[in-house]
Amino acid sequence: MPMLRDISLHIHDLAENSVAAGATQIDVMVCAKSDGYLYVEIQDNGCGMSEELLSRVTDPFTTSRTTRKVGMGIPFFKMACEQASGTFQIQSEIEKGTKTCGSFQIRHIDRLPLGNLGETLSMLILEKPEIRYTVTASSEQGTWVFDTDTVRDVLEDTPIQEYEVLQWIKGYVEEHTRNIFGGVLDEIIGRT
């Protein structure tokens, strides 16, 4: 059974839920704190969920899809957090949006690697270029913020989903997140 093998894939999968909820803005935060935990948050301004649905989303037998009766995205994410001594929370309000948070103990042997956030971003933008994405990456080495609106300002009338622009975004996010997390997360080699 294949699993989501890194955190960037989990973020991608959770963001797909936000896209499906009709969000026009999706904010991703990845933060390594001095308490030894990595915190991940995905917040959207989509349609939100009722309390009743919210209480069922961590159950794999809850899904919005119609091709079958299981939905594994949120249960997988929760499991990935808990396996690494972390916690999982989800808050949602109808017509306001949803916020999904998870934490991972950085040095836990079962913590998933961060993976490639640049690829997460570039592929999400390609899927629905009109959505505004922000990414905040922070650690004791600093904070870096990416905003598709800044990119759009530079691009003017050139579409953001042009393949060469997407390749640039991928590299840009990769480099800057490596700078923030290099040496802080073991799988990422320190700054050069």
Add this chain to the structure above:
Amino acid sequence: MKSLEELRALKEKTKAEMNLRNEQNGLRVVVGMATCGIAAGARPVMNTFVEEIAKRQLNNVKVTMTGCIGLCKLEPIVEVIDPSGDKVTYVKMDAQKAARVVAEHLVNGKIVSEYTIKAEENS
């Protein structure tokens, strides 16, 4: 380190290339990107299509995404749809196979039959 300055330069270059586009008569590449697809490795597949298409400057190919089509065990699934609507379905894809589909199918119009769902069903 990559900077917004680089993006400014890229903008001009991209603008010139956009005028050469011909998507009406083009091919469409559709990648399944639900939890099942992502878990099976759809993202590197998608990324390879974007990279190869940009590198080869294929001006008539559009890459899009879709959700779960109910064949999770065959993911990553990629459909290539020609202008007349005819569809070839590739299954159990990976980045290397994607690069080959670009070279043989998208560039040269030759279906890579061993990766298709038909080949999978007969195996």
